[in-house]
Amino acid sequence: MASRQPQHVPYEPLPNLTDSHHEGLYDPSSPDPQSLSFHNTPQNYPVDLPDDIPGSRPRFLGAAATEAGFSRDSYASGQTYHSYNDNSSSVYQLNPPSRNESPVPGRQGAGSVYGAYKDDPREYGSTQDMALSSMGGAPRYLEEKRTAYAPPRAKSKRKLMILAGIAGLILLILAVVIPLYFAVFKPKGSTQNDATTGGSSSAAQPSSTQGSGTPGKPSSAVVTGGDGSKVTTEDGTTFTYSNKFGGFWYFDPANPFNNYAQAQSWTPALNQTFTFGTNRIKGVNLGGWLVTEPFMQVGSSPALYEKYPSAVDEWTLSVAMAADTANGGLSQLETHYKTFITEQDFAEIAGAGLNFVRIPIAYWAIETRGNEPFLAKTSWTYFLKAIEWARKYGIRINVDLHALPGSQNGWNHSGKLGDINVLNGPMGLANAQRSLDYIRIIAEFISQPQYADVVVMFGITNEPQAPVIGQNNLERYYLQAYNLVRTASGIGAGNGPFISYHDGFLDRTQWAGFLPGADRIALDSHPYICFGAQSNAAMSTYATTPCTTWGSSFNQSMTAFGMTGAGEFSNAVTDCGKWVNGVGLGTRYEGNYTGYTTSSGSCTTWTDYQAWTPATKAATMQFALASMDALQNWFFWTWKIGNSSVSGQIESPSWSYQLGLQNGWMPLDPRQADGTCGNTAPWNGPLQSYQTGGAGAGQIPASATASIVWPPATISSGGAASLLPSYTPTGPIPTLPVPTFTQSSSKATISAGNGWQNPSDSAGAMVAIATCSYLDPWVGPNAAPPSPLCSGAAKREVPEPTITPAP
Template identity: 60%
Template sequence: MSGPAYDPVPWSNDHADDVPYNHPMSPISPTTRFSDYRTPETEPLEYHDDLPPGAARPRFLGAALAREGPDPRESYASSSASLPPADDYSSSVYALNADGARASNYNAHYHDDPHDAEFSGSQQSLSMGKNPYLTEKRNVYPTGSSKRRNWIIGGIIVAILIAIAVVLIVIFAVVKPFDKKGSSSNSGAAADDSNHGTSSGANPTATNTPSSAIVTGGDGSKITMDDGTTFTYSNPFGGTWYWDPKDPFNNNAQAQSFTPPLNQSFNYGVTPIRGVNLGGWLVTEPFITPALYEQYQNSTPQAIDEWTLSQNMAADTANGGLQQLENHYKTFITEQDFARIAGAGLNFVRIPIPYWAIEVWDGEPFLPKTAWKYFLKAIQWARKYGIRINLDLHSLPGSQNGWNHSGRLGTINMLNGPMGLANAQRSLDYIRIIAEFISQPQYSDVVVMFGVTNEPFGPTMGQENLVRYYLQAYNLVRAASGVGENNGPMISLHEGFAGLSNWVGMFTNADRVGLDIHPYICFGTQSSDAYSTRLDIPCTTWASNQNNSMKNFGVTVAGEWSNAINDCGLFVNGVGLGTRYEGTYASGGPYPSLGSCDPWTDYTTWSTSMKGDIKNFALASMSALQNWFFWTWKIGNSSTTGKVESPQWSYSLGLEQGWMPTDPRQAQGVCDSNDAFSGQYQSWQTGGAGADQIPASFSSSYAWPPTSISNGGFATALPTYTPTGTIPTLPVPTFTASAKSSISAGNGWANSADSAGDFVPIPTCSYLDPWVGSAAPPSPLCSGAAAKRDLSSPSPAPTTPPKL
């Protein structure tokens, strides 16, 4: 696949000495470099303008565009159950016939069962004639049986059964469930977070009840999945699962005793985010799912990204065509993965999804709408195991960074080039559609965080335009959800490779906006040094930056990081690109060969000592980053070797093989004082007074749309869309069993007042391919009345409400 010419980076020469500032339309020499803002990947690669034709851009290329200390920045990458009686002594008979030993439980000493024992220090059988309590009573009534007596006894039994059922319902539906404003004796925001051992609380034993009635359980309980298969739940941290098909939106589940259940608010800054990415599932990547790509390495086109993978699969009708991707969705991540994640002490998952989960336009080869079906399954599984979701919009029209995980390897066409504004309009539509869905009360307690765009390449787009885009995204999300705690998701903004310090002062008094950073060390200067000599890197490199950002901006989360300390691994840099470590990397360099990657990728040969060092590296990273999502939960096997070829990137394999901690709380204090944020968030608003009061000066300075687009020109001269289309509302899940006719799954749209249409092409205007790269805008752009378009309005005019 031939790569188009490089799009020059629009950074001006007229920047202040202390803080560089971007002017999208300023002229700039293509050779301009700021020597003090370089990446460890070597200076020529800083803006990845030296890639040979056909070479893939690295997955992560972190341009160091802001000072964060004296050293260059590192590279960046892409409730318990209602229980049956434990024994006979908790029966209704013994509730009345309690001896002194049971007085604390029942506060009674009365015995009214002739078959029971007398409690006088030892248990003795009593004959009917010797019972001291019932003789007078028995003499009053005649012996023998009668229909009337049977009816009376039967009525009493029925009444008792009804009473027991009512009590169970009250206990289960009223007493046990948690309230957002209430508390529970076995939970709390972080009540026992300092306890690194197994929870001492008793786990539910709901498995003693008939299987049809089991809706919750803890460690050791048996779980039956939708397909009828079963497995045993393993969670040593006091977590409880909860799933009742008759009550599918119940949020009683709790991942661990030290994590709040879903129906309590998550206390950011108090309870750490300990999460993992589900990379490679709904957005495929060659190094995560190599077997999908290996089968089409000799095809034309070669499968190097999901675009070319989809083209190959569509042509491969003998093996199922494009539906092969759905088979991947079904098998790569399943319900058991969510159960294992909770059992690993993790409380969040970050799930990358592509825009084609919503729709595709003509000419785009992706499998449309199918990934959303499986994201709905993810919501159900996360709800069942008490795990919260960070939904990350990972792949955008035209590509926001030119890397393979954006959907198509090549040029950046979002906020860059002649189609940059049109693709941004379309991307904002998808952000709005997703926000409307996840802001519905049925989903808002599970999908609590929304990463609106993964790794937009700010050096090309320009930070000013990226801020404009983010502010418009913020407005759309808050229009869908409203303002305040529990009203829609926290909004996560990737820092766009501008550096955390360049975001200080942005989004002050915004309602729940956090920063996302992706620290990796594996794509910089390579070293053959062992893990044991590099254990101080996370603490000395990341911890202070995270603390400063949380103090000066607000919640700052490492959305991606891994255990890799070099770029070894199959397809890690991209298909066919080789590695820096072995001196075969296809771009930049030359890189000296440091030897073979085999010792770093063949985990079957790793010693106990090496595994221990990797675990210590992981603990140091967790400690320094504080709130984090490991990349990634699972790496698939190579179809050629039959094993994982990038083992340092797999959390689940690390658990199995012993180089990941079984209790992530062990990371607490590893970085000593550097890792403990104890200050106050300066601009983090949780919905109280002052929330969503962004200064008017900020809103006006970063109004949407931009006046110009990098490598495109003035916005008025570029192709744009019009908001007159029908909104492709996301579908809601369906449930096969429900005893409550009043249960509603929502309609995909939280705010009925949001009635603007979808952005679609203007019939009288001309457009380029959304993935065009460098090109001149169409001329003439439009004909007739449409030629004069007003782009100044930040919000589209209302049209007919979408059909829900």
Template identity: 60%
Template sequence: MRRGAGEKRAAAYTNPTSRRKKPIIIGIAAAVLLIAGIGVALALTLGKHKSTDAAKDSSTSSGDAASNPTASGSPTGKIAIVSGTDGSTVTASDGSTFQYSNPFGGTWYWDPTDPYNNAARPQTWSPALNETFNYGVDKIRGVNLGGWLVTEPFIVPALYQTLQSRPTTTGTIIDEWTLVEAMQADTANGGISQLEDHYKTFITEQDFVQIAAAGLNFVRIPLGYWAIEVLDGESFLPKTSWTYFLKAVEWARKYGLRINLDLHALPGSQNGWNHSGRLGTYNVMYGPMGIANAERSLNYIRILAEFISQPEYRDVIAMFGVTNEPQGNQIGLPNLQTYYYAAYNAVRTASGTGAGNGPMVSFHDGFIGLDQWAGYLPNADRASLDSHPYLCFQGQSTNPINSYLTTPCDQWGGSFNSTMAGFGFIVAGEFSNAVTDCGLYVNGVGQGVRYEGTYTTGGPWPTLGNCTTDWLDYQNWDAPTKKAYITFAKASMDALQNWFFWTWKVGNSTAGVVEAPHWSYQLGLQNDWMPTDPRTAVGQCNNANPFTGTLSSWQTGGAGAGSIAPSVQAEFAWPPASISFAGGGASPASLLPSYTQTGPLMTLPTATLTAAASATAKGGSGWFNSADSTGFWEPVATCSYLDPWIGSSVAPPSPLCTGGVGVGVRRGMKQRLNEERVVEARVTAVPTRRR
């Protein structure tokens, strides 16, 4: 999100709805229910529109599971139920049972012996995972799982507040970097295991059940690069969040939800905001380490692309946002587009082109303006634009929420329609119900708020009122206020057409309440200020000309997909000619630290399968395209590198390289940058990975 530094958490997370455990009733009634469940499972299996991989075809079918008493690992003599609809009993991944509640005809599907079966459907009107999702026709109605695998103080405030109050904490905890440092010092309370406790409890299987039951069909999941690896000196917990992302894939598959994998945080930070992992400078495609950090990021994009392009995952992980919210105005549009083209190539090389081959590639607009993207990468295979429209970070007002009921229509509808025509498919990857920046830590820890005149950036900001009494007292909102918020939410949904609300849930603060209520879809449902059926948003803007056309064939993976003209390929060839620095000026890319493609390939692990499943399914190797064998970008031992987080006004090391230089490393005499932009550079040894 574009927040300047947003965050959240809770000592006691806000529980969704309580689980209702239903005992197994022995007798004729139970037998009838079991037989009905078998019928559903058989119908789902026989009614598949497509099969996505050999593992699915060769593994035990749902019909076999239903007829074989032990096919799903159930006690001998009991029939395994692998699917059901509203009112059926589900066995959760932790072994507990609950009643599935979905008023929109959703169908869950989970057979432990056939773990990559994609028969589930979130609602009757949304395609099942084994059916084609027609972009531009089928609507993306989604939510973000913000604050989970990339923490933010305003989404999980109690996590930050609790650590801040501990005697071992020194300094202020403002981002995940400082959070991890505080946890590592807090050994009396479990040390870094506290972060995994957060992963275990903040988002669970029940959240996926509720998301489908809310009429939503997609989840956008922010992931930090540390899910793959970190280098020595980087204060992030490596690899652990990947385990929980795989759980999310399992739960999404079970309840028919598609995933937009969002690479939310890059090494060196792509925007300098706290949700990039570390608040401060940004160093991707900007400053002395801009090229090196971008090349390292391309490694991670490639690793993720190879994994999610495997047949076991590609129908569930349908979209890949390759970089969240880069600072496009400072990076420059040509350089950002060059980086995106390199990322696009990494994904398409991994997956191939054409419908069904790997994910839709999503590019954030970089805050540059949607009109600037018209005509970018014509004939690119399934390329999408991502925009994050927010009202709350603009000028503040004391006007009540009922004065904003048509604002989303007026501000966003026209530009999204024209982008569908001028660029192609566009999705609002983030938006919220907030019209002011009120809310605990919404701008960041200790950053203040514009509305109260305390924001520490820009200004001066006039004091307009008190956030708590004017905007945050949701427990006492009356019926007209709640109705106004529902209308505002519908206007946003209708104007944006394909969207992901930010975010699904916001945790309590240590005060025991949600202190940023406008950002929680779940809280809005629980308190009657979010629409219970998002389809009712259609037509809210009274738009006489919403986008109803057909996307170009190449945008949906059809004819011409991937046939990018040689002139376009040359225009965006890697690397860019130069990189901008803070304070103005630029440096030729050839004079900056860079990596060489001689490193070993790296794959991500798959989920651990049960004994019953492993007999028929393997989960893939982690690397889909065996012909994608060019080495990873890696440092050269004879070259100098700065700290990846050094800042964007520092001079590159001089000399850049000595002795033999590896393939692809650029050499040249160092041109001194303006003295006012030179600070002491921290030249480091060749970085090593923490495995």
């Protein structure tokens, strides 16, 4: 900031603030410091502040007469805190530089326990203090601040020096980095999302620290930090947080549902609105964690698929593990959950410039039935940990229901390799009914205010096979899911998650105009090159392939459908990699995959990344950047892949974002991708208002749903739905458990919700009718339905299809 003559301006008087927790202490007519309209500057964000501010209110005011230990919003100044003496009150918080260590990494000491003063909005994220006055190295408060205010009670310079020395000593003893600048972000909405917390966590929340504080406000136990700060995890281990993009982590054990953290300076903090269509999704999948996949855990720790030769999917893996009691049985899967993805992964994801994670989960996170061998309910505990860690590092979640009962696509990552039994075959209707229940249960949980600002997107079904199921029946299912999610969360005003629909492997143009007026829906595509025709051409020949293949069509879909993104893509241009296609199924590239007899060469060229030349890495980087630019909103598949227990290295390097970062073929800053395709007219938005929950959201014309009523009259490979097994909504509905917390203060209340947002949503779960017959949910499409279907007078009828009204 250039030196300039001081502009002496009138300063606003310090108000007597209201405080709901100390009624009668302050003037009730004064504004609430946490209200949306209360700021010490008229601007909402630092970048909006003008270079010169004559006539405006002062920029440095941070703490006024607020409750001890809590900050008053000041976007321009960074955060300052109310204290117990006049010398460090809001007026005199801007202390001159001293020798004490700054709590903000990389900055000079500011003479304040609570951090350096930041006057210039352009200084945000900088490591250098900007001069305020024209007095060279003079302390920045001398002209502007002392002109407006007389000093506090007369104190000697020696006492001031002693106080500063004590503050510095405290910092050295604590050795805690506290860049308390989170208050520069305006909380979104009211403080509803962090107003019912307190205590320290157990179970799915870190419990290594104890703290108390006023719900909804930072407490004395708050731990936060930016680049270079030390993080202590739940088990006591530590690591150094590395984030060069202005992001910071935040965890307050007394207020575990706060949303102050920010992944990067360009990504809205969790207590701000992420505007889909304007803000870009730069995300990564946590594939292979809560839903296993053979090529991602060929080994890992503990060894999974390589250890059990009969395992080709999680069904057979679970059967093999359960029989292996000597090595822990099925509990080995929980060991995998604990070790494959940890808190440090979330920290690294934020530090990589990524702002979203897509987390596949399976229906068995909720329950299993009959002979289904999966480890039931356990993975949900770790999804709760994912929410906690994402909240701590300012990352948003897209939760993706990856596996449905009976399988929606017949692939190994749906739970069981083989047949499609959702909306296909004799159990197709019953399995779809059951799947919709699971969508409803998840929607009710993530719509609770404690979780809604973290889990902002819900992929209701991963990769259903529309060519088998039929687009019309898939649309019926999608509309039913829409109604269930919106019943849980409510229509408009940002209530509940974006609903993400996979395109079912149909051309994106076939979804144009689907559910016009729907409230916050998104189209999800998975553009992979590697599963088509194979080529031994060098990686460098793919430099612009994503641009020419994907860019235009994604632009068009953003207009014709609405929010469109890539839920999955990778750097793979061949299907090389151990078990990428499945255990023992070979590869197209080497000509030993079913239907392929011509070899394009050896896969070693594509899998031995340790032998890749700088040119190969540069070409892979170029492909990654082109993909990101063409797709615009994306989730790379996947964050990490486990090492093989045989070779000791990753066998599918083109699929690991983390490996690419470590070896130089993924960008350290994903913003490098912008403009790679040379697109002179990228889709810049914004989305139409109703598509983001604004005016008109949820007003779907009846004509748009007339042909997609539920249930379907016929089922692919099954025939008339009235002749097929179906369920009835009379069972007890499972409710997902919430994390638990330990009370640390009798005055603090803790509410993690009850797992169910809408108490009016009281229908039962879909269960079998006692007098009717059913097949195994995984029976396959060629089985004949039971005959007779139901006995005597108790024969059930499939209800006539009706249009389900919007909530």
